[in-house]
Amino acid sequence: MDVRTYAKGVGVIIVLIGVGGLVLGEQSLLGVLNIDIGEDIVHLVTGGLMGAVGFRGSDSAVRSVVGGLGIVYLIVGVLGIFVPGMFGLLPNEYETVLDNLIHLTLGVLGIVFGFFVGRRSDSRLAH
Numbered sequence: 001m002d003v004r005t006y007a008k009g010v011g012v013i014i015v016l017i018g019v020g021g022l023v024l025g026e027q028s029l030l031g032v033l034n035i036d037i038g039e040d041i042v043h044l045v046t047g048g049l050m051g052a053v054g055f056r057g058s059d060s061a062v063r064s065v066v067g068g069l070g071i072v073y074l075i076v077g078v079l080g081i082f083v084p085g086m087f088g089l090l091p092n093e094y095e096t097v098l099d100n101l102i103h104l105t106l107g108v109l110g111i112v113f114g115f116f117v118g119r120r121s122d123s124r125l126a127h
Contacts, residue, residue, distance in 0.1 A: 004054055006113045007066050010106070011051025018043030046072070063114050070110020077103030 021040035046069055053065045080100040 001113075002118055003066055003113045004059075004062050006109070006117075007050045007054030007057075007062050009054075010109075011047045011049070011054050014043050014047025014106075015051060016047075018047060065114075066110050067114020070107050070112075070114050072107075073103050073110055074107025077101075077105075077107050 018040045021035045021043065022037070024035055050065055050069060053062045057065070077100050080103060
């Protein structure tokens with residue numbers, strides 16, 4: 001999978017998560033995922049940005065957005081472990097491990113795809 005395909009797929013999924021959260025309101029999803037209006041809006045913006053560059057952006061824009069959002073999601077995942085209320089930004093703290101694991105996974109994958117996948121020159125591989 002290349003970075004553009006990653007951006008398209010993950011961007012659409014994150015937008016759908018944001019829409020689903022808005023539909024469900026501020027409650028826990030099946031007791032395993034935190035849902036807040038603020039987080040839903042962030043998902044719509046970050047997923048929309050990632051999807052937009054995935055479908056229409058230049059190669060450098062795709063890499064920058066995917067890698068940059070990877071850093072952001074990684075920070076959110078780490079903060080979610082140590083500061084579950086995100087300094088008062090979330091009315092319902094990250095109460096489950098799953099929230100943090102999703103953010104950490106998106107962070108690591110974003111960094112890998114944004115900064116490392118597809119960076120090697122094909123001529124190096126031929127030698």
